Amino acid sequence: MTPKEENLPQCARKKLRFTLETSLDGHVRAELKHPKNLAMITLNTNYMLTWDWDQSSSESGAVNFTTQYVAKYKLTSKRLSKKKSPVWITACEKTWRRSCDLTKFSLYYLGIYVLRVQANVNGDVSAWEQKEFCPDTDADLGPPNKVDLSPAGSDLDVFISDPVTSTNISMKENHPELYYHVVYWERSAGQQAVGTQTLDSSANIVTLPNLKPWTWYCVRVQSRYDYYNKKSIFSSPHCMQTEGATPWWQIFMYFMASLVTTFLVILLPLYSCFRCYKTLKETWFPSVLLPTPIQYLWDSTGYDIPRLVSPESDSELLCDRVTVEPLLHILPPEAVPAPLSCLEPDSRHSRQDSSGSGDSGVYSTGGSSGLRQPNTSHSSTLAEVFDLVQVKIQDMAPGLKAQHVNVDEGIVDMCV
Template identity: 25%
Template sequence: MPMKLLVMLGLIRLSAAADLPKPELMMDAVNTRYVLRWNYSTTANFTAQWAFSHSLSYRGVCFGVEAHCDYSAHLDYSGLFVLRVRAEAEGQMSDWAIREFCPDVDAALGTPSELVVEAGDSMVTVSFKEPMAESGEPMSSVLSQNSPEATMAFRLCFRAEDAPSQWQAKTLNTTLHTLSLPAHTRYCLKVRAFSEHFGKRSRYTPEQCTTTLGSSMLWRVLLPLLLLLVVLGGLGFLWTRRRWRQFLPSALPSSMMMDSKSHQPLLVPRENSCAVTAVVAMPTAEQAVSDGPALAPSPGPETGGCHC
């Protein structure tokens, strides 16, 4: 092909490329979710690619009309990458829009989720869920895998609802904590995650408010009243008992008022008794002389008795 024709084709390509502007890139990266977005004024197809910064061997990820591309499944948390996007329309192509991206530096740390505050007697228990990776793995594990000395901690802030500028703070290493606070006071709380090693801090969660409990004001009134009722009930019982003791002697027959010790038990077995009468005949002096010694009478039937 003649050199003049090659130069002309090159000029045509440069002219066509100059007719389409480059996309304006914006990275939306939180935890391990990496979405590259761009603005474009006309309808076009877009080609999105990535490469390791040291090789620049590009690999395609997205092609289509959508003005974003999700790189999450292709990029490791620790690494330096080059991302690029160009527009294509009516046989024309824009120049590549290029962006360097390092997730462990550029990706934001996500906000803790599922914040729950529960009030108790002079205390508030706070629980929440730490930021999570796209794979469902806790971000604390992702950080420690990429740097063993890296840790994740949490900043818990709380204040009385009527003192909006008087925040107090605690640094936590767990996602569950109990605060000892004065009773019958309304408190508002919020929490964020941070990693000093990576220099990352998440946004705070929305505030949640609750009122600490304590001994009920109703019981402070009812308890003395209850004690008074118990005392009055006891006095009434004693007075009633005394009146009954005074009433019983005049109301019951005298036979029912006898000492119970004088009565035989109702269930004592009945004993039969019998009376035995003995009749002895004594001789006179004359009979004793004439008749000689007296003979004992022969046994006879018992009289005047009963068989036992």
């Protein structure tokens, strides 16, 4: 016992001894001050404990802090009577920050907790500073998580998303009577609020009635819970223009836009395909045919590729022997000339076979069994017949010409 403790009264010495026994490590200095002004910064289920500290108390060294918590019901007299000290849960240990985040410990929303903070300087610790905390009553309520607007004719639909906890669960799980306070106004040309109106609703979709068509309106929403008089801050303003009856010029513009879109999406690709097909067809199958001479040479040679014929091969490719059979004309009786008493020495006679049948083609109608010998006029008539055959052949084939005609043999040499 120190000399100071000897001079103290007995009750004061007992109180000092009790303080030494309940300290964290058994070493406490009266001059080391404890943290002050413990406060909670909360939003839905996000909790942050903060405190103040007198910097002059830690001039001799660096300071760090330890934060603990425990459920309040564990500190009741019934448990203390059994001489069982409560188990404090350390949330932050020896941290230099003047705050401690308790969100990750998922404190029960309807529970009551006792929080305490202690300072530590060079192994010397201060007394604990305590604070009670109940999330249901002390935690602040946050604004809607999201607010969207959608036109509904001349009205506006407001889509409100519930505020959420740290685990993305709706706050309506903790506050079933939560509702929304909607404030909306008409936005003027100078960005000024005109005719502010309010609306309360617990639904997540709210329709703002009696709005002017083709007018800009702005909306902001606040979360409220009346049991503990909780009110959140307002959400940021969202603005949108209402709609109305569609004018005729706008309908016409939509129609023209649809036509242009249809042309670009459907007709233009079809037209491009048609042009490509036509170009390929004209390239590989042209409508302009080859000239007649070249076409003739192509067909006569039998080759796929046209070529010119050399002059040396004209007689071989285009000349051939043509056999001409003489035509026999049966003359009527009156056309047969009278027989001559004698024949000219150089006249040519028709050939007869051994059977005595005539081959001259002239027959008698007087009933005589003998054959008449051809005379000069008969030979001239036969020459005229061959001339007629030659003329008919030239009519049938203008490109052919007879080089030599042998009447007796009936053979004609023909060339182009």
